[in-house]
Amino acid sequence: MKTISMHFRSFILAIYDIFKNPFEQLLNILTIAVIITVLGSVLVISKNIYNLQKNNMNFPQIVIYLKDNVGQNDISAVEAAINKFNSKVIKNYQFISKAEGLNELEKDKELKQIASDVASSNNNPVPDVLIINTNTPDSHSLQMLVNKISKLNMVDDVQMDVNYANKITNLVGFISKILRLLQVTFSIILIIVIYNVIRLQMLLRQDEIIVSRLIGASDSFIMRPLAYYAILQITIASALAMYLVNLFVIYINNMFISLSSLFGDGFLLKQFSPIQMLQVTGTVVIFGIFAVFLAVRWVFRKSYVA
Amino acid sequence: MKTISMHFRSFILAIYDIFKNPFEQLLNILTIAVIITVLGSVLVISKNIYNLQKNNMNFPQIVIYLKDNVGQNDISAVEAAINKFNSKVIKNYQFISKAEGLNELEKDKELKQIASDVASSNNNPVPDVLIINTNTPDSHSLQMLVNKISKLNMVDDVQMDVNYANKITNLVGFISKILRLLQVTFSIILIIVIYNVIRLQMLLRQDEIIVSRLIGASDSFIMRPLAYYAILQITIASALAMYLVNLFVIYINNMFISLSSLFGDGFLLKQFSPIQMLQVTGTVVIFGIFAVFLAVRWVFRKSYVA
Amino acid sequence: MIVFDQVYKKYPGNITAVENLSFSIERGELVFLAGHSGAGKSTILKLIAGSLTASDGMIMVNGIDLSKINQNHRTFIRQHIGFIFQDHKILFDRNVFANVRLALDILGYSEKEVKTRVTKAITSVGLEHKINVMPQELSGGEQQRLCIARAVVHRPKILIADEPTANLDRGNALRILELFKMFHKAGVTIIISAHDENILGDYGKRIIRINQGQLGS
Amino acid sequence: MIVFDQVYKKYPGNITAVENLSFSIERGELVFLAGHSGAGKSTILKLIAGSLTASDGMIMVNGIDLSKINQNHRTFIRQHIGFIFQDHKILFDRNVFANVRLALDILGYSEKEVKTRVTKAITSVGLEHKINVMPQELSGGEQQRLCIARAVVHRPKILIADEPTANLDRGNALRILELFKMFHKAGVTIIISAHDENILGDYGKRIIRINQGQLGS
Ligand SMILES: Nc1ncnc2c1ncn2[C@@H]1O[C@H](COP(=O)(O)OP(=O)(O)OP(=O)(O)O)[C@@H](O)[C@H]1O
Ligand SMILES: Nc1ncnc2c1ncn2[C@@H]1O[C@H](COP(=O)(O)OP(=O)(O)OP(=O)(O)O)[C@@H](O)[C@H]1O
Ligand SMILES: [Mg+2]
Numbered sequence A, B: 001m002k003t004i005s006m007h008f009r010s011f012i013l014a015i016y017d018i019f020k021n022p023f024e025q026l027l028n029i030l031t032i033a034v035i036i037t038v039l040g041s042v043l044v045i046s047k048n049i050y051n052l053q054k055n056n057m058n059f060p061q062i063v064i065y066l067k068d069n070v071g072q073n074d075i076s077a078v079e080a081a082i083n084k085f086n087s088k089v090i091k092n093y094q095f096i097s098k099a100e101g102l103n104e105l106e107k108d109k110e111l112k113q114i115a116s117d118v119a120s121s122n123n124n125p126v127p128d129v130l131i132i133n134t135n136t137p138d139s140h141s142l143q144m145l146v147n148k149i150s151k152l153n154m155v156d157d158v159q160m161d162v163n164y165a166n167k168i169t170n171l172v173g174f175i176s177k178i179l180r181l182l183q184v185t186f187s188i189i190l191i192i193v194i195y196n197v198i199r200l201q202m203l204l205r206q207d208e209i210i211v212s213r214l215i216g217a218s219d220s221f222i223m224r225p226l227a228y229y230a231i232l233q234i235t236i237a238s239a240l241a242m243y244l245v246n247l248f249v250i251y252i253n254n255m256f257i258s259l260s261s262l263f264g265d266g267f268l269l270k271q272f273s274p275i276q277m278l279q280v281t282g283t284v285v286i287f288g289i290f291a292v293f294l295a296v297r298w299v300f301r302k303s304y305v306a
Numbered sequence C, D: 001m002i003v004f005d006q007v008y009k010k011y012p013g014n015i016t017a018v019e020n021l022s023f024s025i026e027r028g029e030l031v032f033l034a035g036h037s038g039a040g041k042s043t044i045l046k047l048i049a050g051s052l053t054a055s056d057g058m059i060m061v062n063g064i065d066l067s068k069i070n071q072n073h074r075t076f077i078r079q080h081i082g083f084i085f086q087d088h089k090i091l092f093d094r095n096v097f098a099n100v101r102l103a104l105d106i107l108g109y110s111e112k113e114v115k116t117r118v119t120k121a122i123t124s125v126g127l128e129h130k131i132n133v134m135p136q137e138l139s140g141g142e143q144q145r146l147c148i149a150r151a152v153v154h155r156p157k158i159l160i161a162d163e164p165t166a167n168l169d170r171g172n173a174l175r176i177l178e179l180f181k182m183f184h185k186a187g188v189t190i191i192i193s194a195h196d197e198n199i200l201g202d203y204g205k206r207i208i209r210i211n212q213g214q215l216g217s
């Protein structure tokens, strides 16, 4: 009971402290909030990068050229072989018959002349084709798929743009490297800035810390209100930051929408879920408590109070 | 003389202050440095974005299909017309003869069957072609170019991937919008964080400020050492930040090099020039002096010392 | 009971503030510690309160050897001491009431009890009209009395007063000494340092004279 | 010359610290300001130094009406005053020497002169063996003397001392009073506040008694 009421009192005191000098607190809170916002934005983007890959990047297509004289049965056999594969590798596939192929060819301006020549010759050289849209940039599992299909005897040739697949793999690696760099950087920034703000504030409350200790306060008595003070500050800052991250996502999404021609329709960043927000806030708060602990210890040491 | 020596003394005192508590100073300096680093990195990227466009993006190609029966003269005439255009629009062009065209066609696996059919028919339907690599994403000036060339009477058809050009324009707009957003954001962060760090430090030197004032120090006497203190701190932070930005650029460039298949060779970020470094540092230092001024005034007001 | 047995206190920089000092103070005694400026009075009081540790020798407070205690124990001992600091150590970010209540909060008193006790302590030093005032709005003597109120509010077993009347006029000083006398009668051990033996005159109590960190004449 | 003419000082919260106070102090006079705790002594001294402004009435210092000056002028006046603050106002981030030199730096003295003068001032208050020590390593009385050294180091025309001997033993107090006497002989106007008229006894100088912010008996 006593402990709970002491916690409650510390909490109330912390609220009081924050509202006593709202302007000064605002600056500290803003400082912390902006850094959390930046880190939060990076996290949101990271979280979205996988979806982004899935929906918006074209993973390599595999084109299966069937032999000249295949029938419906052969096609079904190939389809059955494809269906055996994992949906992690294969997104979907599409059969394009000889006739459709020629038709497609005629749509292409550069080639229409050739196509019409060919069409007029009444001898359609375009083969039946199965196109597989894959679902991964992982060239290893793709190559396995290609090898399997090549062995089917109604298949004439299998083509995969491996180079493209490699490019995608590299690009994904590149983006996630940059994102990881940013995450680490901003985490370090967050740690430095929060610790520094907390430390400077504890320094300003040095007298309180030392006097309390001199007249018999235990470490936990001294740290409790300071920890609540930091928790409140950081929570407010974090709430503000989550709101700003939301704004950021909305802003970016608006840009994406107005640029849908560039990115396609499906490409919208997803917000943090409430749970993720709590996770971010919680992590920062825990770090804040730790910072208070360190800073207070440091004040003790600095002032030589036994 | 007296003023100069006072400045000199303040400067020495500031150095002394910084080195008196190196650890504490280090944290403040780091806090400022990381924010400058982030802003500096954004600035470096912005500065490079134009070069990046120029060297590494494929601006739209314009394909000129010549009439079936053109001779060398006609081709030269078209080339002459092209040469009249500004190099800002046209990067270079390339003539691909009927034969070369068919050859190219044969390289494409999907089309090789058709091509070989065509080749064997001894009737090459592929036209002579001139391909212009353009130098700008500006679809307006590109369209003008297309219109001009279309009017030449040896030209059968002119194709430009306008959609692609629009995409590029949009992409450039998108990137610079994001960069502008980041610049503004990090400038605001820089202002808030630096002001907050300076303010908290001035608060810690409150006694010094008030006592000096009470025993007859002028405002400039009080602010001079504090300003030097901030200048030194920020200059060190800025130097550190410039170094970190350099590292960042090197890191990114190394990634680009290892990913040259993805981006092409020419794509390397350029470092800040020394002058640009001085500009960044100077701006931040001036802001720091301003922050000292504000913070000291605020301490005066807070402590009610007339 | 407080015992000093051949106690030395050396500060960094080879400053010996207390040298081979032995004395003992009985439980419930009222003792004056007299000495010139820099004699070592404050050092001795801080040693008793455990905010300094002796360089050599033994200090016992209520039967506990101070050199052998840990932080928790030190905290516990301090809670039973009231210390009037020479430099006041007032917290300027809170009003008179909040400054005084700190000592009770540390001990976990209930809100109601805090209110009664704090009001009583503040009244006993004559600051009842300043109860909600911020410390920087107090005169020097009023600040000193605030410091006294904080030291007595939790009715400590030992009261240590470092120059408690330096900033007080005769009237107020006498009032404070009356207060101490009252505590003394209630069985509290009291040690008062003073550079000026005049204020002690009519008490006729024991005086420990310190000279250059040693027992003096 | 210092003139108070029907001066009032009201603090926020409707506290009247000085009420209808009139007196004048001649150039070169040595005056004691006596009064109980909270009488208004410090307030009066701060009014003279211009760190507080009167709510009503006129204060003249060396022929200048303090209500009519701007910040630059106020700074200038302060440079000719030495103020010994009741709460010391020592800077704990620098050593004794640096604390004292501050008053000379403000006036732009040369490094050489700073050295001689500071050493002399520190010696005159008996702190020569503590010249490179940090203030938190000083005893209460030593801190007070440091504050005195800072106030006199630039040889001000007016010396204002707010309870300068509160923390000093008789020997040190007499030494400080000797120092003031020396300044007095050199023509400095000196105003010393004290709650204890004992220390003034043998000087036989003028005493202004303050009671509840008014001239008292
Ligand atoms: N933290 C410290 N570091 C170094 N020396 C110290 C420290 N504290 C006190 N001293 C020195 O120890 C000696 C005794 O100091 P102390 O404060 O005990 O004296 P005091 O009797 O209380 O004097 P006063 O009446 O002036 O308060 C003095 O010479 C002082 O300078
Ligand atoms: N800043 C302030 N705001 C409000 N009231 C104040 C302020 N400063 C002083 N007072 C009040 O004005 C009155 C006179 O204070 P002052 O400091 O002048 O007294 P003093 O004579 O110096 O007393 P002491 O001997 O205790 O130092 C006191 O009642 C005090 O509480
Ligand atoms: Mg002492």
Ligand SMILES: [Mg+2]
Pocket: C139, C140, C141, D041, D042, D043, D086, D162
């Ligand atoms: Mg006073």
